[in-house]
Amino acid sequence: MTDTEFVPLILNNESAAQWEVVYSSIQDGQVTDDALKDGTGLSGIHIEEALKGLAAMRLINDRNEPYEENPLIEIDDVSDSIRYRLTGLQGLMDEHVPDNWGRHAGVLLHYEYLVEEREQYFRDDDEGLWKKIRNWEEDRGYEPKKKNGDNYQFNTKKWTHWTVIADHLGLIRKTKGSFYTTYFDPEILRGTLLWYSDKTGTYSFPISKYINWLDENVVPCPTQGNTVPVSISHTLHLLSRTGWLNFVEEGDSATASLAGIEPSQYPDSVNSISIIKS
């Protein structure tokens, strides 16, 4: 059964932590509603919502009992919790296909707008912002429909709920009160670097190739030329200044630049990332 509901944006509560709990329980063999209720102590509604979220992220196959989890991406030295998020982001990325948007593409399209339009600080009830985002998405042909064919209606509550999901997935970060910043979680970015490193079999790789791969597999990274967008550059910089990676010049791939980072922070002719092995 494919998921016919446009779920992630109508999450009806103020937390998404139960998604991960339900996923772990399914992994643990609790594969029916009753078993999940007993095992987690969550209400039927919360479990149902979690199942919808997990199905949308393709972390479970479908919403039929017995539930069957899809395995997490294997990455050495990366915790289950981070791999859960990365697998979920990859699942959502499968929906993120221009001109053929999946129902749940809105989750990452909302984020892509923030990145592309450099919206870095916003409120979880900012009506003006979600309306701008919707116009932008409509221009790109993303018009999710309800079962009866009507256009899906967005509203401020749904925007608030999106912030809960995006926060859960590490795309934005809560600050004071109802404010968030657009900020990619460094632990998750570290996970992507190790994932890419596992894939390519090397601890050093060209920045541009890594960013393109990230853009195709994990999260939209709209680049201009060889510039790493601010959504990623500041988190990469954090990993570099805290001694987890180096920006280096290696091989003959094109030189990259990091948007928003002072030139003193990396070599002029940088083109690669080198993970510092601990």
Next chain:
Amino acid sequence: MSDTSRDQIESRSLQCPHFDYYSNVDLENVFSTTAKYRQQHPDLFYFTHTRIKAYRTDDRVEGKVEYWEDEIYDQFEEEREINFVTLIEGNTGTGKSELCAYLSLRLEEEGRPVLYIKKSDGILTIINKRIPQFCENHGKEPPETTAKSRQFEEQIEKLPKTVASQIAGDAISALANYDIKDNVDELSDFIYERLDILLEQSENDEKEDEKESKKMIDEGDYKNNSDIQIFNNEKEWPPIKAIDELNNRIINAIEGKYGVPPIDELLRDVGDKFENTRPVFVIEDVSITGSEADKLTNFMEDKDTKSNWDFILAGTTDSTEEFKSQTSEARFNIYQTTDNIDGNQVPHLTKEDAVQFIRPYLGYIKNHDGSVSYERDEYNKVKSIKDPLQNTICTTCEFCDREFRDLFPFNENFIERLFESLEPPTPRAYIVRVSQILRRWARGDINSPADADVLQNVGFNTRPSEEVRNFSKPLTRSALWYGNVNEDEGFFTVNKKFLDAFNIIDNKWDLNEAPIEVNESEVRVPISDATEYIQRETDLEDSESVRNEIQKRQGQVHPWRNNPTDPALVTTDTDIHTGARSILQELTDDFKIKPRAPIRYSMGGEKKPLSFHRGSNPRDDDAIREEIEGYQLPVGTQELSLDLFYRFVSVGVETRFDKNPSHNTFLQKFGSQLTSYAEEWQKNVNKRELDPAEKIFTNAGNHYDLADFTLASYGLVYLLSNPDRELTANNIAEDFSNKLSLDTDLDSYLEEEFDDDDYDHLRSLMDNSETIINLMKWKFGVISSVLDRQAIEEKLAANRPFSVLDTLGIGAISRLSSDVQFTDGTSFKSVGVDLYRVNAALRTLEARESSEPASELILQSLDGADLEEIQSTGDIIRSGYDDEIDTYLYEALGKLEQLDRDEIEEQIDNSRLAQSLKDGDKQDRIQQILIEQQLRDSEIYHVLCNLDFENIEDAEDIGAYFLQVGDFYVE
């Protein structure tokens, strides 16, 4: 903590703990202005409801007769066999909707099926959606005609153009008697564009209620579109009449062509499905017009056939007119919500009762635990606030004065001034404004309600003196909104509690120098000499000097960047650090160690979280690390752009001038970058100030983390509150919403056994159980009060709580900074010391405990015995052999019989648990001691101890003995 019908779901660190029991969405809902939401929550409805008195005017009463709402409700009788109609007329804001909501709620409570039609529902929505939904909700088959409506929907989806053209054709044919244009194609195109209205489906969004009903053609469409103005005689067909007619013809065409049933047939059909009750049809604000209104009226009036609907229709006199016929005055119950409906409208809410009106809305938030309740008058309006019940949040907290206990975070002055600032002051606008400000405050967006941006343009005739305005803006705003004006003496007096609650008094202030007078309970703020009407604070001169200062400091940023320690640039250096601090404070939500963490680093007024040093990355410079404090993150002056430093210096200057700068625009541009520094600062503080390996545990290396500390602390407090519950993940999760407090018997036992100092630590630990609960929520919480059982189970299996507690190092804990605090201000260190001391005292107790285990005696005496049989044996023995019975046995029987059997069984279970723990590890033995103590205090133990065993033969097994003796006597 007190009894409450709600769970604590937030940890907001506000002065008033009641707000922790409401999520942001809940708070919005409490102030929901829509009747629908309040109606679904009767306790909220009745708490905030003002009783309505209306005037009955129909022909069956003489003149106008006053009816209270409950008397109107009493007119609805279950036994009628014809339709019964109640029509409510009144001007806007006179209580029609409230009366409608009251009547439908009462009828619903009595078990009647209520079909509630919202203002936004047009006739097609009623027919296609509301009625079928209503049937489904009450377990009835939807009318057969629903299938036709669905077919119609399918046709609209598949053949929209054909449908539009058929509807247009039929509608125009039906108007052929009039002088009209034959604009079928134009009308068809128009209908085609608007077919979606026919399929409109409610998104279950409360805002839906505020929408007007959608019609196929509305006034704007008609006036702006000459193609659909088909009536040639414009005088005879003014727009409103023409629109009604066209809309009705379109609906008739749909009904005719597609078999969508007319409303009267549908209602009759649905009514027949309810045999044992009378369904109720409520229209809160009628917007049905024309022929559909006629059909509904005819059906409502029909007394010839058996029909069973009760109707409640409310509206202005214009809209209810549609439902009146020549005979309706004689058949309908008609009420008016004001005495003189045609006269000038009496305002529903005036300045005089504005405060009383809002009290129950604000008081409701504090009602769930019995903290706030009211004496009411005959209208259910608030007369006065009652004293709080015992053991409620208010009695524990005792912060508020009686006059603002329900209003907090507002007071009467604030509410009155807010009401007066509204234009126009309608109840809806009033509730919305109070709710907006309250939510901004509860979410932590603003420190004080007086800081809300919606209030900043409000004008005042009297304001604090210029000196005060320059001294502190937050204080100025507090005086304006909360203060009592004493014009004669020339000052505002502000209750100091509000200034404390919103942290307005800065500990940097030199109160001898400040232009205000602060005493124990109030602050006197001088009034400006000039009595003027001020639209907003302009302070032109002030702004000018701040601007100049900013320019001057910005000019020094470049040299500072190259040499930040230059003594000539010390003010610039301070401003930059202050600015960076202010922005970091925003991004970390006041220096929390992680987003949503219940722990923060208390930064006082002067501390600088970022420490700037020349160069591009000073993190690995040992000399710098030595020089700075643990809470400081070293950052290179070359790491950040000049633009950022310009902004830092500007924020620093503004802060120095008490300007309260806003960071929104700046963070729009630099939010991502500065968040990376905020996160790095948090990691740095965690590592340097709270590293479990160094600051909490000894001899544990890196083995334990903060989650272990959390679970160990909670485990201890849990066990002291529930000594007879096993410490398992399931028990912890199941009991999590129960309050934690020291078992009363244990309390006196431990008070005796512990030395005074240890006992004080025990009390302090239990008093801080809320902070430990918050830690649990942070580390193991999933949603509301649900915990992650799997995570707890794994932790418990890996590290037993008391083993973790045993590695707490008092030396390490003592070195923790007192600035690492829970969000309520309790220091992490003090909780750590409490835990250490209580654990050590329990360890000592365990080592010296030598009392005879009570569990042994209980089990020996009663395990395996059938209590029911023992007690009935007692009856038999007494009834037959009263004079032969052994006196000691007689006494024992009497005492045993008085005990509750469930309680005895529980004590037997607890005894078994205690016995099973006695050979376990230290955690088990401590729990055993706690259970044994509970058992020693139990009645059963006392009875068993007081039995004179020596005088009862074979008394070793009293259970078996009773049975044996019983057998003997019965035989």
